[in-house]
Amino acid sequence: MTAxxxxxxxxxLDIRDRNxxxxxxxxKMTISTAKALHICSYLFLLTTAVVAIPFIVGIFRxxxxxxxxxxLNIVLIDILVVVLTALLYILILRLFDGEKLKDIxxxxxxxxxxxxxxxxxxxxxxxxxxxxxxxxNPVWWHVFIPPMWFASPFELVLGQNDDQVFVIFTVIxxxxxxxxxxxxxxxxxxxxxxxxxxxxxxxSKEPKQKTGKVGLLKLVCASKEERAFFRFASYMMKNERxxxxxxxxxxGFSLVFPFIFIFNQLxxxxxxxxxxxxxxxxxxxxxxxIPTAVMMLxxxxxxxxSWIYKTIPINDLEPLYKGTLKAFIIKLHIPIYVVxxxxxxxxxxxxxxxxxxxxxxxxxxxxxICFTILKGSLPFxxxxxxxQQKEGWLTLPYMILIGVFAIVHFLATLYDYGVYIxxxxxxxxxxxxxxxxxKVTW
Numbered sequence: 001m002t003a004x005x006x007x008x009x010x011x012x013l014d015i016r017d018r019n020x021x022x023x024x025x026x027x028k029m030t031i032s033t034a035k036a037l038h039i040c041s042y043l044f045l046l047t048t049a050v051v052a053i054p055f056i057v058g059i060f061r062x063x064x065x066x067x068x069x070x071x072l073n074i075v076l077i078d079i080l081v082v083v084l085t086a087l088l089y090i091l092i093l094r095l096f097d098g099e100k101l102k103d104i105x106x107x108x109x110x111x112x113x114x115x116x117x118x119x120x121x122x123x124x125x126x127x128x129x130x131x132x133x134x135x136x137n138p139v140w141w142h143v144f145i146p147p148m149w150f151a152s153p154f155e156l157v158l159g160q161n162d163d164q165v166f167v168i169f170t171v172i173x174x175x176x177x178x179x180x181x182x183x184x185x186x187x188x189x190x191x192x193x194x195x196x197x198x199x200x201x202x203x204s205k206e207p208k209q210k211t212g213k214v215g216l217l218k219l220v221c222a223s224k225e226e227r228a229f230f231r232f233a234s235y236m237m238k239n240e241r242x243x244x245x246x247x248x249x250x251x252g253f254s255l256v257f258p259f260i261f262i263f264n265q266l267x268x269x270x271x272x273x274x275x276x277x278x279x280x281x282x283x284x285x286x287x288x289x290i291p292t293a294v295m296m297l298x299x300x301x302x303x304x305x306s307w308i309y310k311t312i313p314i315n316d317l318e319p320l321y322k323g324t325l326k327a328f329i330i331k332l333h334i335p336i337y338v339v340x341x342x343x344x345x346x347x348x349x350x351x352x353x354x355x356x357x358x359x360x361x362x363x364x365x366x367x368x369i370c371f372t373i374l375k376g377s378l379p380f381x382x383x384x385x386x387x388q389q390k391e392g393w394l395t396l397p398y399m400i401l402i403g404v405f406a407i408v409h410f411l412a413t414l415y416d417y418g419v420y421i422x423x424x425x426x427x428x429x430x431x432x433x434x435x436x437x438x439k440v441t442w
Contacts, residue, residue: 114252149173229323250289291395306381368433
């Protein structure tokens with residue numbers, strides 16, 4: 001269902017053809033049916049790619065009846081997925097505006113990207129779970145787990161288990177997709193009417209700046225120009241859906257990757273033993289999202305408005321770049337890092353607080369260095385279409401630099417007061433980097 005929302009929402013929610021079709025004698029239900037058939041054709045290919053081999057193997061391994069049940073289940077599941085997706089859109093469009101639906105789709109796409117990466121990590125470790133005996137005892141709340149519905153026919157027919165629970169689940173597996181399909185057919189006309197909301201762009205009022213936030217902004221940004229660009233970049237990062245789709249998954253990776261080494265180490269050591277070591281340095285893995293995010297700061301879906309830069313009465317671009325990168329640090333990087341730091345301090349104790357501060361200062365130096373990716377392009381001034389796949393290779397040298405920071409930090413921990421000396425060096429490095437690297441003129 002998340003794949004449906006992520007990949008086929010543009011087809012189901014496309015209203016660009018209305019200017020042509022609305023003037024012709026074409027019924028709204030016909031248009032909705034055509035869209036649904038278009039999606040089903042793609043879903044058929046996707047489903048075939050996933051289940052064709054299990055279906056063939058099932059014939060030889062479990063017999064013809066297994067494959068018949070398997071095929072019927074897949075058809076019912078596909079119907080349920082398509083209809084639930086459409087009904088979800090109908091419900092959202094009826095309660096909210098089109099912008100809210102677009103936001104929800106955007107976050108589903110982001111969540112799917114994160115889930116894929118996290119899922120690979122979980123799946124790889126699932127092979128270590130062997131010789132586990134599981135006894136299934138059905139309870140009432142299993143009725144809210146759809147996979148249980150579609151598993152029940154196998155137990156009912158092949159397992160010759162006529163328990164009342166499996167009978168009920170089998171009936172639900174057949175009845176719910178068909179009932180949902182009938183509800184969707186009756187709602188097609190209302191769906192097409194509500195789609196008009198997608199053409200209406202709601203204008204939300206920007207909340208007033210609170211006094212505390214203004215004070216913090218003055219502390220972070222030295223000049224009025226820098227504060228203006230900080231607010232501008234914050235707004236763009238918040239409202240650019242394509243930017244969120246490109247960058248937010250890497251934020252999720254930053255939350256996951258620092259724990260991967262800890263999970264691996266738990267196979268050979270206890271958590272108490274790990275807490276006495278130096279695996280807290282895996283916090284450096286939260287740096288991996290920085291090059292990608294900084295690179296994406298130069299793209300925008302509204303890039304044609306970049307002409308406004310030429311009208312700004314400033315002699316150099318230093319406030320523009322500084323304000324943009326500081327907005328990225330405050331709005332995206334630090335919230336992720338605070339969450340990670342809190343968890344790591346809980347795991348390793350307060351002894352790592354100086355190390356946590358050192359890693360944060362190191363990330364600020366690293367962001368200043370990554371500015372060279374952005375240098376030569378104005379923030380939010382290029383279309384996303386020009387973001388070629390090869391640009392990912394541009395971030396490779398910066399990824400290697402993460403290892404350099406981690407190695408230097410590790411060496412500092414080998415000496416008494418080494419971390420504190422490293423902190424002083426990073427403070428000096430930040431002062432120099434943020435003063436010298438941003439000297440850019442028109």
